[in-house]
Amino acid sequence: AQSVTQPDIHITVSEGASLELRCNYSYGATPYLFWYVQSPGQGLQLLLKYFSGDTLVQGIKGFEAEFKRSQSSFNLRKPSVHWSDAAEYFCAVGAGNNDMRFGAGTRLTVKP
Amino acid sequence: GAGVSQTPSNKVTEKGKYVELRCDPISGHTALYWYRQSLGQGPEFLIYFQGTGAADDSGLPNDRFFAVRPEGSVSTLKIQRTERGDSAVYLCASSQSYQDEQFFGPGTRLTVL
Numbered sequence: 001a002q003s004v005t006q007p008d009i010h011i012t013v014s015e016g017a018s019l020e021l022r023c024n025y026s027y028g029a030t031p032y033l034f035w036y037v038q039s040p041g042q043g044l045q046l047l048l049k050y051f052s053g054d055t056l057v058q059g060i061k062g063f064e065a066e067f068k069r070s071q072s073s074f075n076l077r078k079p080s081v082h083w084s085d086a087a088e089y090f091c092a093v094g095a096g097n098n099d100m101r102f103g104a105g106t107r108l109t110v111k112p
Numbered sequence: 113g114a115g116v117s118q119t120p121s122n123k124v125t126e127k128g129k130y131v132e133l134r135c136d137p138i139s140g141h142t143a144l145y146w147y148r149q150s151l152g153q154g155p156e157f158l159i160y161f162q163g164t165g166a167a168d169d170s171g172l173p174n175d176r177f178f179a180v181r182p183e184g185s186v187s188t189l190k191i192q193r194t195e196r197g198d199s200a201v202y203l204c205a206s207s208q209s210y211q212d213e214q215f216f217g218p219g220t221r222l223t224v225l
Binding site: 004043 | 155217
């Protein structure tokens with residue numbers, strides 16, 4: 001069965017600094033990988049997804065993620081964080097769009 | 113038009129009571145999903161509908177939980193004999209078809225006293 005580990009429960013970065021959120025997965029086949037963001041009172045929003053092809057995936061809001069099969073990782077990055085990026089971020093793995101298993105999430109705080 | 117909506121936004125009930133949570137998916141979306149998100153956790157899959165039928169209900173924790181989608185649009189998640197451990201945010205998502213991106217609603221926060 002697939003599973004996801006997000007090692008960092010909470011991360012604090014300064015506005016304008018770079019960001020990397022870690023995600024490690026366990027899955028027996030080629031995974032579908034996702035990053036979602038959840039702001040207070042808002043539904044989960046898809047940032048980006050990887051199915052196949054180029055291992056560096058570009059998403060919305062300036063986010064990108066890189067699939068590294070050898071490390072079973074799909075880390076999320078952003079070169080310069082904005083205060084509006086403060087939210088909870090979830091990594092998910094699945095056999096497809098209809099079969100996602102989520103990690104426990106990483107809460108991002110942005111310092112002014 | 114609008115996104116996925118869920119009602120009520122908050123529900124407080126007493127242990128042992130019955131509750132119904134409603135999800136209105138995006139118009140035209142054939143696939144609908146229910147998740148449960150406990151405090152400090154990611155969403156946990158409960159059940160997935162394709163049209164009117166439950167294509168995968170493997171995530172329902174026990175037989176107190178049941179969901180329906182009689183006309184292939186609105187869905188209701190029903191919880192019988194609620195327990196304090198059922199307290200969580202219940203999320204609904206829909207997608208145009210089972211292979212497409214899921215769009216999530218804001219959730220219903222259920223509190224069982």
